[in-house]
């Protein structure tokens with residue numbers, strides 16, 4: 178479904194991605210793990226078109242998307258939940274969700290309403306709080322809102338950047354359960370996580386990033402049992 182081939186991405190003179198090659202098959206949950214600064218967020222931003230690679234190609238369902246603007250990439254079916262959530266704190270829950278749908282659907286379109294009902298079904302707390310300002314939600318609720326906003330454009334592929342960051346363990350399990358449910362409804366997922374143990378458990382496959390390069394990849398369970406991964410990323 179998604180293929181990155183030898184991607185190099187720079188911040189000015191700094192080469193953050195030094196030749197990333199990876200793929201995500203339709204229906205999979207794939208995770209990217211690695212230490213701070215490894216290039217995980219940069220990889221997601223390069224896929225969603227926020228950053229442009231200097232070299233390499235990205236193909237999505239057979240089309241080359243490396244030169245497309247970010248809004249066209251959303252229309253193609255890729256939705257990105259950035260690190261730190263970035264919800265609109267002064268808009269209501271409902272307005273935040275509608276913003277997520279506008280790129281793809283027109284304001285007041287019936288499709289928008291249908292999507293809204295779908296996400297309310299998944300996260301009923303958002304329905305209960307639909308008139309509340311985004312900024313007044315708890316951290317966990319904000320993460321649910323950020324994920325739901327991304328789902329409003331009816332993505333085929335969802336990019337999630339550290340959804341569990343800063344959340345209490347019980348909320349983390351709720352979020353991971355939701356990721357599984359979203360996947361079971363047919364959305365393919367590329368997940369970035371510091372919480373390597375939970376991420377590898379949930380994922381079909383995983384890639385380990387180190388200093389802008391892929392260091393290892395394999396099935397989730399294989400990586401969980403790898404001595405190297407255990408030592409470096411699982412604290413075992």
Ligand SMILES: Nc1ncnc2c1ncn2[C@@H]1O[C@H](COP(=O)(O)OP(=O)(O)OP(=O)(O)O)[C@@H](O)[C@H]1O
Pocket residue numbers: 188191193211212213214215216217218219220260
């Ligand atoms: N705006 C920027 N300007 C310059 N360098 C940047 C910028 N953003 C990121 N970098 C650098 O690019 C590298 C990769 O950063 P990135 O944010 O992708 O890492 P990450 O794996 O997501 O880390 P974390 O786990 O801390 O979120 C780091 O060395 C970082 O310092």
Ligand SMILES: [Mg+2]
Pocket residue numbers: 217218219260338
């Ligand atoms: Mg990051």
